[in-house]
Amino acid sequence: EPEVTQTPSHQVTQMGQEVILRCVPISNHLYFYWYRQILGQKVEFLVSFYNNEISEKSEIFDDQFSVERPDGSNFTLKIRSTKLEDSAMYFCASSLLNTEAFFGQGTRLTVV
Amino acid sequence: DAKTTQPPSMDCAEGRAANLPCNHSTISGNEYVYWYRQIHSQGPQYIIHGLKNNETNEMASLIITEDRKSSTLILPHATLRDTAVYYCIVRVGSSNDYKLSFGAGTTVTVRA
Numbered sequence: 611e612p613e614v615t616q617t618p619s620h621q622v623t624q625m626g627q628e629v630i631l632r633c634v635p636i637s638n639h640l641y642f643y644w645y646r647q648i649l650g651q652k653v654e655f656l657v658s659f660y661n662n663e664i665s666e667k668s669e670i671f672d673d674q675f676s677v678e679r680p681d682g683s684n685f686t687l688k689i690r691s692t693k694l695e696d697s698a699m700y701f702c703a704s705s706l707l708n709t710e711a712f713f714g715q716g717t718r719l720t721v722v
Numbered sequence: 723d724a725k726t727t728q729p730p731s732m733d734c735a736e737g738r739a740a741n742l743p744c745n746h747s748t749i750s751g752n753e754y755v756y757w758y759r760q761i762h763s764q765g766p767q768y769i770i771h772g773l774k775n776n777e778t779n780e781m782a783s784l785i786i787t788e789d790r791k792s793s794t795l796i797l798p799h800a801t802l803r804d805t806a807v808y809y810c811i812v813r814v815g816s817s818n819d820y821k822l823s824f825g826a827g828t829t830v831t832v833r834a
Binding site: 614641643645647652653654655658666699701703705708709710711712713714715716 | 756760763764765767768771809820821823825826
């Protein structure tokens with residue numbers, strides 16, 4: 611069964627450092643998403659991406675965040691200068707047009 | 723965006739049916755009801771969705787009231803592995819996008 615894969619499963623980084631979280635969406639999907647979940651809190655939408663551009667982003671997704679689809683298979687989330695409050699689980703998801711989204715297992719980001 | 727209301731928690735006996743209610747009284751005519759679950763901080767897992775008619779798949783059944791103001795997710799024979807947080811979500815955004823707005827969900831504990 612096709613699945614969304616995310617790497618790494620756990621990333622520890624120092625405050626102020628740049629971090630890139632990687633995702634390989636399901637191969638024929640067209641829409642790509644990043645969500646995050648701070649420990650003990652709700653899953654929050656960050657950004658959606660379609661046709662090589664951002665289609666929607668939340669207030670959380672400020673100038674410190676960026677997304678990219680550098681090739682035909684990867685979808686990345688970059689945080690330029692990490693803060694302690696960026697510590698969370700980050701989930702990538704993908705979907706076809708007008709269908710349910712499938713989520714990866716997440717990357718646990720710990721900023722120290 | 724239509725909001726949903728779910729009970730914060732419920733218990734269920736293993737092997738019995740689990741009926742998870744959801745209220746969405748402000749749902750509009752073209753909004754779907756989606757159900758996802760999250761097992762212990764893993765990525766959210768799609769379960770089922772529907773618009774007006776009742777739906778069934780290999781995981782669950784979805785019963786939507788005629789006025790569409792509420793719905794019930796039914797897990798026909800709950801197992802210990804069904805212990806998870808269950809989210810009822812009314813799809814937001816345009817028909818070409820799939821932003822999901824997660825609430826607190828219902829924490830379902832299946833007991834032996």
